[in-house]
Structure formats: C-alpha cells, structure tokens
Amino acid sequence: MRQTTKRSLKLTYDLFSRVKTGDFEYIYRGAFTQNLTRKILSLAESNLQRFVDKSSLQNRIYFIMVEGLQNVTRHQEPTSESKSEHAGIFAIQKVENRYIITTGNTIVNTKVDSLKQRLEKVNNLDREELKKLHREILSTGELSDKGGAGLGLIEMARRSGNRLTFDFEYIDLYWSYFYLQTEIPSRTYTRDAAEELEESNAMRDIKHLNHILDKKDILLNFNGSFNQNNxxxxxxxxxxxxxxxxxxxxxxxxxxxxxxxxxKHGNFHEENTDGNPGIFYLGQTEDEYVLTSGNYIPTEYVADVKERLDIINDMDNNELNEYFNKILLDxxxxxxxxxxxxFVDMRLKSSRKIAYDFKEIDDKYSFFTLQTSVQIN
Amino acid sequence: MEALIIKATEDTPEIIFDPENEVFEISNVSLPENAIEFYAPVLDWLKKYMKNPLPKTVFNFNIEYLNTASSKQIFELIFLIDKINEHSDVLIRWHYDVIDEDMKSLGVRFTHLVKVKFELVEYEKDEEEEEDDYDFN
Known part of the structure; x- marks a missing residue:
C-alpha cells in the first residue's frame, strides 16, 4: 500500500484560514461545459440563498455568474494543450457583505488588445451611456464572431453597478490568460482611492490563489459551511x-x-446552525486523484482520533475487512x-494509508486535515 | 400486509416493499446524513413482515451509491431478511454496476456474514446519457 504524501497537508489550513467563518469561497478549475455550469450554479445558489436576503441582489449575482460562466465556456479556446495553466477558472467569494465573482480563461495574444479596448470602453461609460450602448447594439444587430457582441460585458457592468476589473497574464508567445472580476453589491460610480486599492487586492488575491491551486493541481476547492445541500x-x-x-x-x-x-463532526465555538466550517479540495496528478478535507475539532478529541487513525493505518487488508465485518455484526x-x-472504508476503497494532520488553533480547538488518494486507471 | 413505499429523494433511495405484487426493491442512492432515522421505518416494516412472509420473497438491492452509515443500516435489513429466510424461501439479488468494484465487494462481504441465498447481479450501464444541455439565453 502506498502512503499518501504529507506534502500539501500544511497548505490546507493556509487555504482554509483565508476565509472567515460565515464567508465562503468556491473555486472550480478545469474544462467548462454547459452541464457542469448548471451544477456549479446550483452550488453557488444554495450558498447564496443562505446569505442573501434580497432576491433582487440574488438575481444580480446569479445573472453575473451565468454570464461569466458562459463567457468561459464559449471563449475557452479549443487548445490541444491540456496544461493546467490553461485551465479555465470560476470563483465566487463572499467577503463580508461583498460578493466577488471571477472567471478566467486563455485567450490568444492577438485578441488581447481588442478585448482590452472593449473592456475599457465599458468601464468608461456611466449607467445611462451603458444603457444606450446596449440598445444600440441590439438594434444594429452587430454581433461578434462568438455571438457575444460585448453585450455580456455591458450587462455585467450594468447589473453589478461596478466597473469590471480585468487582467491579462502572458503565458507564452501564443497564449495569454484573461481574468475578469465583478463585485457585488454595487458601490457608487465615483470610487475613492481606498476602494480602488481594495479592488486591485481582490484581483491580486485570486490570481495568487489560482497559481497555488495550479501548482498543486487542484481542480475544485470549496471553503465555507458544509451542510447536506452543499x-x-x-x-x-x-x-x-x-x-x-x-x-x-x-x-x-x-x-x-x-x-x-x-x-457531522466538524464544529467550532461559533453557532453554526447551517453547516460546519471546513474546506474540501480535489486535486489530480498524472496518476492519482488527491482528496483533502479540513475542519475544526475540539482539541480534547484529538488524541482519540489520532489513535484510531494510527490503528487503522497499521491494519493490513485482512484486518481492515475483519474490522469492517465486526462493526456490521456488532x-x-x-x-x-x-x-x-x-476511515476503514476509506482505506479499503483507496488502498492507501490516510494522511492526517492536527494543528492547534486555540485552547479549545484544533484543525484536522485528512488526505487520501485514488489511483487513476 | 400494506405495502411500504418510499419515494426517492436526492440523497435517499426508493423503497418498494409490496407483498401483494411481490415486489421488494431498494434502488437509487443512499447518502442520508442520518441513516438510522431513514431506515428505522423500513426495519420496522420488515419486522412485521417477518411474522407472516410470503412463501417466497426476492429482495432486489439496486443501489447506485451509498455511504458507510447506510451500509450498516442495509446490513441490518439483510440481517432481518436472513431471519425471514429461516422459515420461508428468500433470495437476495445484489445488483452492481460493472465498474463499481466497491459495491460488488460489499455484496460479497454480506454473503459471508449471512446464510440467505445471495445472487450477485452485474449490470453494465449504457453510455451515461448526457443530461440535456440547455442554454441560459
């Protein structure tokens, strides 16, 4: 049996602690299809329903997610290179009362300038001008080759009431990576310097995170409250x-x-009526899927859980099977x-030992990280 | 005896225990957070059925996914079925997807733990029918 490496166990808490209790962060990286888009939306929706009271705000967030996801799906270049730095990204983050939606996809370098110009144009228009431009494009029927006409961008800017934040990252001679970020709820159009700074921080933050996830081959990362719906x-x-x-x-x-x-088990001193704070991410390397979870547990339980994990990790296949049967029959x-x-089931199914880590957080709680992997065949 | 019919939800299976039509089947997924609560009425029903079973009963287990909490409860069901087997003719058909070696080994595990006749039924799913992709526009 192979031992799952401990290499990324420390990363788990670092990622987890980026998000405050009550906030969430959900990131998906990879190829985007309509079918998948629908599922991502339903996850984001079930999170939004718990946080956003006003349905008008919910609708706006939802609209921007749909538009962003469609952009990635539609514009992801059919690249033969399956390099993970080319992977599309969708992220939604709740940071206190702000919702930040980011999408990212590759774009050929020759298209960068025209897209940049369109974005800048949209950003320089005020609400009335955006409305007018929207009407103009609809009536002249001027469509881009992807059927977008930049209408999506205009609508995103209108619904968010915010400027669109964007960034292009040079990958190689042929490709760049395009990030597009929208923030809701809206602020006024006249922004002060502090807000501008905050905005660029959010962009820097997600780019940084995307690079970490890319390095660790992480496809999906959910960081927030866990309940059966999610x-x-x-x-x-x-x-x-x-x-x-x-x-x-x-x-x-x-x-x-x-x-x-x-x-079921993860808990924390704050009242968590609709789920426990935790993190789950799924990575994929050349030969295996790596699954990692992290959550709080009361420090007084750590010794017991650790002992149980060690015992189970030391069992061979026969012992694991016997133990399983014993519990069924008991x-x-x-x-x-x-x-x-x-844990026994996890070991039997993965044919791996379970990697784990406990980190003391305060006098009462520890952070429990669990990792295993499945061979790709 | 009145049939037990429980409709499937996103995380609980469909259960049809219908003596009149001789259908006894558990299907779909079983991932409830609280498996004990979900299976309690099913176990109760079986305890009543046990008192006066049909001369022959075939139970079909056709579960696509289950969590470990459910596997304990499913075994409780099988344990009762094993008792019914003591005074009537009972067969368990354990269906599993050909690619699902874990569902197969769970079936095999159960055969070692009880005396009731077990049939392992392998099936091959058609190419996963892609759910309709609809446009958001």
Missing part, C-alpha cells in the same frame, strides 16, 4: 465532471465520507460514526 451539489459537480469509471466511483464514495464527516453498535468505520 454536499449534494459538490457531489453532483464531481459526477458531472468526471468520466464514469472505476476511479471516479471511488473518488465519489470517499468524497461522500469526507464531506459528511465535516458536516448489534451494540447502532450508529457506526464513532467506530472509525468511515
């Missing part, structure tokens, strides 16, 4: 994204255990969640 949405994204094969099935099974682990065990059955 879990089902995350699972359906995985189901929609992966080819149905042996490895995908295993990833799915293990994900279920990891995610439900967080929603009539005194009504609820198996305290028996470590989930």
């Amino acid at each position: 879990i089902l949405s995350l699972l359906s994204i995985i189901k929609g994204q992966m080819r149905v094969n042996k490895s995908a099935k295993k990833v799915y099974y293990i994900m279920v255990e990891m995610l439900q682990n967080i929603s 009539q005194n065990v009504i609820d198996p969640k305290k028996t470590g059955l989930g």
Whole structure:
C-alpha cells in the first residue's frame, strides 16, 4: 500500500484560514461545459440563498455568474494543450457583505488588445451611456464572431453597478490568460482611492490563489459551511465532471465520507446552525486523484482520533475487512460514526494509508486535515 | 400486509416493499446524513413482515451509491431478511454496476456474514446519457 504524501497537508489550513467563518469561497478549475455550469450554479445558489436576503441582489449575482460562466465556456479556446495553466477558472467569494465573482480563461495574444479596448470602453461609460450602448447594439444587430457582441460585458457592468476589473497574464508567445472580476453589491460610480486599492487586492488575491491551486493541481476547492445541500451539489459537480469509471466511483464514495464527516463532526465555538466550517479540495496528478478535507475539532478529541487513525493505518487488508465485518455484526453498535468505520472504508476503497494532520488553533480547538488518494486507471 | 413505499429523494433511495405484487426493491442512492432515522421505518416494516412472509420473497438491492452509515443500516435489513429466510424461501439479488468494484465487494462481504441465498447481479450501464444541455439565453 502506498502512503499518501504529507506534502500539501500544511497548505490546507493556509487555504482554509483565508476565509472567515460565515464567508465562503468556491473555486472550480478545469474544462467548462454547459452541464457542469448548471451544477456549479446550483452550488453557488444554495450558498447564496443562505446569505442573501434580497432576491433582487440574488438575481444580480446569479445573472453575473451565468454570464461569466458562459463567457468561459464559449471563449475557452479549443487548445490541444491540456496544461493546467490553461485551465479555465470560476470563483465566487463572499467577503463580508461583498460578493466577488471571477472567471478566467486563455485567450490568444492577438485578441488581447481588442478585448482590452472593449473592456475599457465599458468601464468608461456611466449607467445611462451603458444603457444606450446596449440598445444600440441590439438594434444594429452587430454581433461578434462568438455571438457575444460585448453585450455580456455591458450587462455585467450594468447589473453589478461596478466597473469590471480585468487582467491579462502572458503565458507564452501564443497564449495569454484573461481574468475578469465583478463585485457585488454595487458601490457608487465615483470610487475613492481606498476602494480602488481594495479592488486591485481582490484581483491580486485570486490570481495568487489560482497559481497555488495550479501548482498543486487542484481542480475544485470549496471553503465555507458544509451542510447536506452543499454536499449534494459538490457531489453532483464531481459526477458531472468526471468520466464514469472505476476511479471516479471511488473518488465519489470517499468524497461522500469526507464531506459528511465535516458536516457531522466538524464544529467550532461559533453557532453554526447551517453547516460546519471546513474546506474540501480535489486535486489530480498524472496518476492519482488527491482528496483533502479540513475542519475544526475540539482539541480534547484529538488524541482519540489520532489513535484510531494510527490503528487503522497499521491494519493490513485482512484486518481492515475483519474490522469492517465486526462493526456490521456488532448489534451494540447502532450508529457506526464513532467506530472509525468511515476511515476503514476509506482505506479499503483507496488502498492507501490516510494522511492526517492536527494543528492547534486555540485552547479549545484544533484543525484536522485528512488526505487520501485514488489511483487513476 | 400494506405495502411500504418510499419515494426517492436526492440523497435517499426508493423503497418498494409490496407483498401483494411481490415486489421488494431498494434502488437509487443512499447518502442520508442520518441513516438510522431513514431506515428505522423500513426495519420496522420488515419486522412485521417477518411474522407472516410470503412463501417466497426476492429482495432486489439496486443501489447506485451509498455511504458507510447506510451500509450498516442495509446490513441490518439483510440481517432481518436472513431471519425471514429461516422459515420461508428468500433470495437476495445484489445488483452492481460493472465498474463499481466497491459495491460488488460489499455484496460479497454480506454473503459471508449471512446464510440467505445471495445472487450477485452485474449490470453494465449504457453510455451515461448526457443530461440535456440547455442554454441560459
């Protein structure tokens, strides 16, 4: 059996602690299809419903997500290079009362200038001018070759009530990477210097994060409250994204255990009525999928959980199977969640040892990171 | 005896235990957060059925995904079915997708733990029918 490397276990808490309790961050990297887009939207939606009271605001956020996702889907260049630095990205972040939506995709260098000009044009118009331009394009029917006409950009600017933040990153002679960021709720059009700075920080932040995720081959990262609704949405994204094969099935099974682990056991001193704070990310290397979860646990439980994990990690296949059967047959065990059955199952399905880490956070709580992987066949 | 019919949800299976029509089937996914609560009425129903079962009962387990909490409860069901088997003719058909080796091994595991006749039924899913892609425009 292979030992899952501990290399990225420290990263988990760093990523997790980027997001304050009550906020969330959801990032998807990879190829975008309409089917997947729908699933991403439903996940974002179920998160929004819990935070956003005003349905008008919810609608605006939703609209901008749809538009952004469509942009990526439509404009992702059919590149033969499957390099992960070419992967499209969609991110939605809730930072206190701001919602930041970022998309990213590759673009051929020859198109950069014209896109930049269009973005600058949109950014220089005020609300009335945007409305007028919108009407003009609709009536002249002037469409771009991708059917966009820049209408999407105009609508995004209108609905967010904000300037569009963008950035182009040079990849190589042929490609650049295009980031587009929108922030909601709107602020006034006249922005002060502090706001401008904050805006550029949000862009720098997501670019930095995308580079980390790229380096670690992370495809999907959810950082926020875990409840059954979110879990089902995350699972359906995985189901929609992966080819149905042996490895995908295993990833799915293990994900279920990891995610439900967080929603059942992960807790923190703050009242969490609609889920427990945690993080889950899925990475893909050449030969395996790597699954990582992180959540708080009371420090007083750490010794027990650690002991159980060590015992289970030391078992060979026969012992794991015997242990599994014993719990099934034990009539005194009504609820198996305290028996470590989930860990045993994880080991059997992954054929790997479970990597883990505990980090003390304060006098009461620790952060528990769990990682395993599934071979790609 | 009145049939037990539970409709599937996004995370719980469809259950049809219908003696009159001789249909006994659990299908879809089983990923409830609280598996004990979900399976309690199913176990209760089986305990009643056990008292006066049909001469022959075939239980079809056709589950696509399940969490470990559910596997314990599913085993509780199988444990009861094993008892029904003591005084009537019972067969369990355990269906699994050909690519799902874990669902297969769970079935195999159960066969070692009970006496009731078990049939492992492998199926091959057609090319996953792509859900309709609709346009947002």
